[in-house]
Amino acid sequence: xxxxxxxxxxxxxxxxxxxxxxxxxxxxxxxxxxxxxxxxxxxxxxxxxxxxxxxxxxxxxxxxxxxxxxxxxxxxxxxxxxxxxxxxxxxxxxxxxxxxxxxxxxxxxxxxxxx
Amino acid sequence: xxxxxxxxxxxxxxxxxxxxxxxxxxxxxxxxxxxxxxxxxxxxxxxxxxxxxxxxxxxxxxxxxxxxxxxxxxxxxxxxxxxxxxxxxxxxxxxxxxxxxxxxxxxxxxxx
Numbered sequence: 001x002x003x004x005x006x007x008x009x010x011x012x013x014x015x016x017x018x019x020x021x022x023x024x025x026x027x028x029x030x031x032x033x034x035x036x037x038x039x040x041x042x043x044x045x046x047x048x049x050x051x052x053x054x055x056x057x058x059x060x061x062x063x064x065x066x067x068x069x070x071x072x073x074x075x076x077x078x079x080x081x082x083x084x085x086x087x088x089x090x091x092x093x094x095x096x097x098x099x100x101x102x103x104x105x106x107x108x109x110x111x112x113x114x115x
Numbered sequence: 116x117x118x119x120x121x122x123x124x125x126x127x128x129x130x131x132x133x134x135x136x137x138x139x140x141x142x143x144x145x146x147x148x149x150x151x152x153x154x155x156x157x158x159x160x161x162x163x164x165x166x167x168x169x170x171x172x173x174x175x176x177x178x179x180x181x182x183x184x185x186x187x188x189x190x191x192x193x194x195x196x197x198x199x200x201x202x203x204x205x206x207x208x209x210x211x212x213x214x215x216x217x218x219x220x221x222x223x224x225x226x227x
Contacts, residue, residue, distance in 0.1 A: 031117060
C-alpha cells in the first residue's frame, strides 16, 4: 500500500540543525510532488512548500524561504526537510504529503526546540 | 494568498445525525485545466491528516460514502450523513489550485 514514513521525534537546542526524512513506498516516487506542512502545537496546518521529485527543484512558501531546505534521495524514494539555526517557534509537527491532491500523509515528525 | 474561510469552527452532534461544513475561498479555485483543486481532510485526535474528498466531490480510497462534497468556484460544502463515533476530529478544507497551498482554519467535530 502507499505509505509515507517519517523519521522519529527530535529534541534540539536553539541554533542547532536537524534533518527530517519522509520515505515513500507503494508507488513510483518521481510520479508525485512532495509537499511539506507544519503544525504548531494546538494550531492548524501551515503550508511550507513543495519539491519536484523529478527535477529536485524546491519551492518555498514565503515564511519558509530562510533556514529551510527541501531535498531528495531519489534512489531511496526519500524526501528530506532540513531546518537550520533552529528557533523556539520551530517547535511543531512536520508532515510530508503526496502530490497536488494531498492523497497520502506521513505520520508526522515531532520537533521540540528548547534550551 | 487565497484565504479559506471555514465555518463553523466547531460542531457537537449526536451519532446518526447529519452535518455540513462550509468552506469559502477568496478566489475561484478553478485551475487552467478546468479542474477545481479543493479537498477535504480529517485529522483525528493524535493522528496525521487524512484526505477524505479530493477535487470537490471525489471520495478518497476507503472513505465511507457517508461523506460527500459539493460546490464550485469559491463555495464548497462537506456533508457527513449519519455521523459515527469515529468521525470525531478536526476537518480542514485545502486548496491546491494556487500557490501557496492554503488551508481552512478547521472545524472541530465533537460527538454528543
